[in-house]
Amino acid sequence: MPSIRHDSPHEALTARLRAAGCVFAEDEARLLISAAQTPEALESMTSRRAAGLPLEHVLGWAEFCGLRIAVDTGVFVPRRRTEFLVRQAAALLDGWRRESPVAALPSPVVVDLCCGSGAVGAALAALAGPAELHCADIDPAAVACARTNVLPLGGQVHEGDLYAPLPPGLRGRVRVLAVNAPYVPSADIETMPQEARLHEPRACLDGGVDGLEVQRRVAAGALHWLAPGGHVLIETSRRQAAGTARILRRHGLAARVLRSEELGATVVAGVRRASTE
Structure with a gap:
């Protein structure tokens, strides 16, 4: 032939x-x-x-x-759909700046939790104006990668489990908490494309039995870290969005579901009400 x-x-x-x-x-x-x-x-x-x-x-x-x-080998690859999370976070920061007296504006505190390569934090630092940026991840390889992306933009990267490594002085000051925690149900991991299943850490993908275990832990601590009027934005799936919203409401946050048909993306936004009662 x-x-x-x-x-x-x-x-x-x-x-x-x-x-x-x-x-x-x-x-x-x-x-x-x-x-x-x-x-x-x-x-x-x-x-x-x-x-x-x-x-x-x-x-x-x-x-x-x-x-x-x-993006180093073995580090979670940022997905295009997560750009919707960045857009929503940037819009919230822009709205906060417009509504606040200029003279009274401190740099907003932005946290990229479960940051992986630091893509969300880096994008916000580059696109959403001045902010005090903190990123955190439990995986040392991801943290090293995130530092490459975030430190040149003036952000800080912390290694540890969820909120544990964040500076205590951030409590009650976070304006935007952006979270791309794992949300794939454990039983669905084997159905994922080989590229993700074999070459990305399982901890970056596996969200437990219903996919929402890490989100529950994020929601449990969010109220303590958010400033009054601050938002937590959690990427999730369309079918899990109602569950994610219920989790946030259970922990004292008002919640709404945001979707982008263009990117096939779903984000649940939770807000700490401005009232501190």
Whole structure:
């Protein structure tokens, strides 16, 4: 059987990636060719991608909110749908600034909890104006990656479980608490794409039996960290949104569900009422 002729390196690489099951093979081939410094590097990168390593881990970065976010191997890859969480957080910060007397405005405290690579925090630092930014994650690899993305933007990154590593002085001062905690039910992990299932830490994906276990822990502490009128924004799924909202209300927060059909994204926003009664 005669071999198939390819007229360019891009076509050959596209065919190889497509044969490996890469849905966006043409775009990925272009990115790999652009990133590789030598033919040997291109071959190494292509082999790793064809073997199932996420493209972002091969490239070393992910595009998110118009930024290149460094993503190390073994660190959760930021999803495009999470840009909706950033948009909502930025809108809240903008609204707060508009409604508050300029002379009385301190820098708002923003916390990116379960930050992974720090993509949400970095995007907010770059796009939403001056803020006192703190990011936190329990995974040392994620924390190291987040520091690469966040420290140059003036933020801080803390290693530990949820609120535990945050400076105590932030209690009652957080204007926006952005949370992309794991929310996949344990039984559904095996149905996820191989790229996530095999190459991202299970702790970044597994939300327990109903997917809401980490969200419950986030909600239990939110009221103590939020400023009056401050918001917690939690990414969740459409089918879990009502449960997420109930959890926030159970812990004293007013809650509403926000959706983006464009991004296929769902966020539940909880607010600490301005009254401190």
